[in-house]
Amino acid sequence: MTKSYVWVLAAILTAVGTLMFLYKWLVLGFPVYERQEIPAWTVETTIRFDSGPGSIKVNLQIPNLTPGFGKLDHYSVSKNFGFGVNYAGGGREAEWTVRRADGEQTLFYRIVVYEDKGSQQSDTTPPFPIPPLINEPLRTAVEVLVAEVRDHSADPASFTAELLRLVNNPSPNSNIELILAGAQSSSDFVQMMTTILEFARIPARMIRGLVLQEQQREMMPVPWLEIHDGAAQKNYLDAMAIAEKRADIAQSTLFDFSLYSLPIQTQSVYSVILMMPIGALVMVLMRNVVGIDAFGTFMPVLIALAFRETQLFWGIVLFVLLVAMGLSIRFLLERLRLLLVPRLASVLIVVVLLMMLVSILSHKLGMETGLSVALFPMVIIAMTIERMSVLWEERGPGDAMRAGIGSLVVAIVAYLAMGMDWLEHLVFAFPELLLLVLAIVIILGRYTGYRFTELGRFKAIGRD
Amino acid sequence: MLGAAKRLRNAGVLGLNERNAELIMRLNPRRFYPRVDDKVLTKKLAIDAGMAVPQLFGVIDHQGDVSKFAQIVDGRESFVIKPAQGSGGDGIIVIVSRSKRRRDSFRTAGGVIVSEAELEHHISNIVSGQYSLSGGKDAALIEYCVQFDPLFEQVSYQGVPDIRVIVYRGYPIMAMVRLPTRSSDGKANLHQGAVGAGVDMSTGMTLKGVLGIDVVEEHPDTGAPIAGLRIPHWDFILQSSARALEVTELGYVGVDMVIDRNLGPLMLEMNARPGLNIQIANGVGLAGRVARIDEIYNSADDPVTRARISRHEFAAERQESLPLDEVAA
Numbered sequence: 001m002t003k004s005y006v007w008v009l010a011a012i013l014t015a016v017g018t019l020m021f022l023y024k025w026l027v028l029g030f031p032v033y034e035r036q037e038i039p040a041w042t043v044e045t046t047i048r049f050d051s052g053p054g055s056i057k058v059n060l061q062i063p064n065l066t067p068g069f070g071k072l073d074h075y076s077v078s079k080n081f082g083f084g085v086n087y088a089g090g091g092r093e094a095e096w097t098v099r100r101a102d103g104e105q106t107l108f109y110r111i112v113v114y115e116d117k118g119s120q121q122s123d124t125t126p127p128f129p130i131p132p133l134i135n136e137p138l139r140t141a142v143e144v145l146v147a148e149v150r151d152h153s154a155d156p157a158s159f160t161a162e163l164l165r166l167v168n169n170p171s172p173n174s175n176i177e178l179i180l181a182g183a184q185s186s187s188d189f190v191q192m193m194t195t196i197l198e199f200a201r202i203p204a205r206m207i208r209g210l211v212l213q214e215q216q217r218e219m220m221p222v223p224w225l226e227i228h229d230g231a232a233q234k235n236y237l238d239a240m241a242i243a244e245k246r247a248d249i250a251q252s253t254l255f256d257f258s259l260y261s262l263p264i265q266t267q268s269v270y271s272v273i274l275m276m277p278i279g280a281l282v283m284v285l286m287r288n289v290v291g292i293d294a295f296g297t298f299m300p301v302l303i304a305l306a307f308r309e310t311q312l313f314w315g316i317v318l319f320v321l322l323v324a325m326g327l328s329i330r331f332l333l334e335r336l337r338l339l340l341v342p343r344l345a346s347v348l349i350v351v352v353l354l355m356m357l358v359s360i361l362s363h364k365l366g367m368e369t370g371l372s373v374a375l376f377p378m379v380i381i382a383m384t385i386e387r388m389s390v391l392w393e394e395r396g397p398g399d400a401m402r403a404g405i406g407s408l409v410v411a412i413v414a415y416l417a418m419g420m421d422w423l424e425h426l427v428f429a430f431p432e433l434l435l436l437v438l439a440i441v442i443i444l445g446r447y448t449g450y451r452f453t454e455l456g457r458f459k460a461i462g463r464d
Numbered sequence: 465m466l467g468a469a470k471r472l473r474n475a476g477v478l479g480l481n482e483r484n485a486e487l488i489m490r491l492n493p494r495r496f497y498p499r500v501d502d503k504v505l506t507k508k509l510a511i512d513a514g515m516a517v518p519q520l521f522g523v524i525d526h527q528g529d530v531s532k533f534a535q536i537v538d539g540r541e542s543f544v545i546k547p548a549q550g551s552g553g554d555g556i557i558v559i560v561s562r563s564k565r566r567r568d569s570f571r572t573a574g575g576v577i578v579s580e581a582e583l584e585h586h587i588s589n590i591v592s593g594q595y596s597l598s599g600g601k602d603a604a605l606i607e608y609c610v611q612f613d614p615l616f617e618q619v620s621y622q623g624v625p626d627i628r629v630i631v632y633r634g635y636p637i638m639a640m641v642r643l644p645t646r647s648s649d650g651k652a653n654l655h656q657g658a659v660g661a662g663v664d665m666s667t668g669m670t671l672k673g674v675l676g677i678d679v680v681e682e683h684p685d686t687g688a689p690i691a692g693l694r695i696p697h698w699d700f701i702l703q704s705s706a707r708a709l710e711v712t713e714l715g716y717v718g719v720d721m722v723i724d725r726n727l728g729p730l731m732l733e734m735n736a737r738p739g740l741n742i743q744i745a746n747g748v749g750l751a752g753r754v755a756r757i758d759e760i761y762n763s764a765d766d767p768v769t770r771a772r773i774s775r776h777e778f779a780a781e782r783q784e785s786l787p788l789d790e791v792a793a
Contacts, residue, residue: 341592448479450479454472458740458743458744461744
């Protein structure tokens with residue numbers, strides 16, 4: 001009866017945990033791997049034309065360094081054509097040349113780019129623009145608009161932002177209406193913005209770009225507005241794109257109820273706390289399935305947590321050192337016949353002093369790891385020493401050492417399990433996976449089979 | 465590995481997980497634990513139920529009363545100090561005589577001379593809860609030291625051998641004699657190094673012994689063969705053990721009995737989580753016997769009937785069961 005309840009509960013927990021995990025992974029797109037592969041895009045242009053007989057020279061504007069992207073590779077596929085890249089007019093140009101060709105020609109240019117937040121431009125600084133010649137009545141309208149925007153901005157970037165905000169106003173004033181009257185397409189619109197910006201002596205130009213999306217086969221370049229704010233190029237999507245982008249951001253925050261919404265400091269604490277159930281699972285496995293003797297219920301898990309601060313090797317060295325020194329002092333205290341609680345308190349104080357000594361000594365010897373021993377839970381060590389000494393007296397050194405080594409082994413396994421980066425990331429991104437851990441622990445709670453060590457213990461029985 | 469597990473399963477060996485989940489958690493309600501964990505209470509309940517127990521000389525349950533120790537043992541040559549809530553024999557000191565050379569000094573079962581001050585420190589540790597299962601306050605019992613029956617003299621190194629009987633739903637299902645050794649310091653506890661000898665439930669004869677996890681034929685200190693000793697008062701021992709159900713209301717309990725030279729079998733203590741090494745000593749698993757009791761369980765059986773059924777059912781070596789009337793005779 002109880003057993004079937006256990007299975008039902010475990011099944012529910014597993015189902016809920018798995019469904020939440022799958023939803024977050026597949027629908028919301030949470031990354032499963034810590035080092036999520038950065039999306040790389042293959043952008044390809046095809047130039048197809050029918051040439052008459054004669055020599056051909058084809059020039060194609062190709063992406064320069066674009067802010068937010070890095071270039072992985074680029075190459076051209078073309079038959080019989082010579083290929084070269086030139087820097088010209090603040091951008092890059094691919095050039096194909098051939099002496100003699102006839103008929104239909106197809107040229108491919110392919111560039112592989114990846115998202116790289118750190119990538120900043122740029123290699124060229126454009127010259128100060130010469131104010132363009134604008135005819136009346138447009139000229140007055142532009143002058144008024146520029147004056148207004150300049151009053152509300154501080155630098156080229158904020159000037160551009162303010163300009164775009166004003167011209168995208170759903171109920172524009174008469175000046176803006178006049179300016180936008182001639183802009184039929186978005187490229188006209190960007191061209192007009194470029195003119196206004198140049199009028200305000202901000203280097204600006206229209207570029208054509210692609211909004212990278214998954215699984216797009218054919219795309220038309222979208223006109224973008226690019227300005228140079230003195231240090232770097234900045235790209236501005238056209239009005240529509242800006243709005244869409246905003247909507248995207250708003251929508252994603254709706255779903256953002258994950259731990260990622262917490263402050264970074266809290267996140268780092270949780271990334272440790274969320275690994276404790278993994279340690280507890282290890283503990284359950286080691287105790288109930290393997291059958292290793294250890295002190296206390298969760299002491300090995302706490303020791304494992306302490307190892308995170310010191311790294312494994314030094315953690316073991318320090319733990320063994322402190323417990324050994326503490327044990328010998330505990331046996332000295334035994335002669336004083338102290339009562340239990342004062343004796344425990346004395347051991348704790350001695351452990352604190354020992355830790356201090358270890359830290360100072362290791363610092364003098366130039367070993368930095370000794371310093372992190374201060375984060376070792378002192379009470380845990382004091383309790384270990386006390387339990388071990390009682391066990392030592394009652395059941396002899398053999399049992400005490402066995403339980404001590406058992407605790408250390410469980411702690412090491414728990415440390416290794418809790419130290420797996422991919423697991424830590426997985427549990428942090430998908431805390432609902434802990435429901436699966438809970439299900440496993442609950443099932444193991446009804447595990448009535450033999451412990452691994454019992455196979456050896458009872459080996460004398462049933463051997464006929 | 466799986467083969468080893470299968471072999472144990474076939475032999476009906478009870479594992480720790482199964483014992484905890486299927487027997488202890490199912491049959492031993494926690495509210496009845498004090499009846500076995502608190503030895504003062506156990507003694508009282510056992511006397512009420514008609515079990516014979518060692519006489520209680522005194523109880524010390526306050527640090528302030530520790531000084532009364534000398535008064536309690538005044539004029540007594542031998543006695544035992546034990547924590548009321550201890551487990552597994554931890555914290556028990558057996559005093560067999562007073563030291564002839566030093567005043568206020570005692571000789572333990574292991575031959576060590578201890579002073580009164582040392583014993584008072586030990587009692588103080590007991591009272592402050594060092595041996596208590598819960599770690600809380602405890603009491604120290606000072607009681608009659610059993611004068612053990614010479615029967616086991618050849619297979620004991622000092623100390624008092626005792627008889628552990630596992631009682632399942634009131635039926636004694638398995639038993640062993642625990643024989644102190646030099647390394648167990650006179651204590652009859654298997655994990656402290658005592659030898660356990662299986663017992664034929666139908667005859668009360670000892671079988672082979674177990675030391676640690678290994679089978680032994682002879683006592684490691686005396687060299688005397690362990691098998692073939694007949695435990696006296698076997699019927700009485702089984703009947704007393706069977707009463708453990710009425711005393712404790714626990715469905716799975718270990719009853720520890722000793723045989724006093726003058727007083728006969730005495731119940732020392734009971735245990736709600738009896739260990740599993742008894743299976744090695746008997747060379748047979750508990751799970752099979754548990755299953756058999758579940759088949760023939762009858763809630764109307766009284767302790768005497770239950771003891772008789774056990775003698776009939778659980779003859780050693782899984783040999784052909786003795787006819788019921790022959791057992792009665």
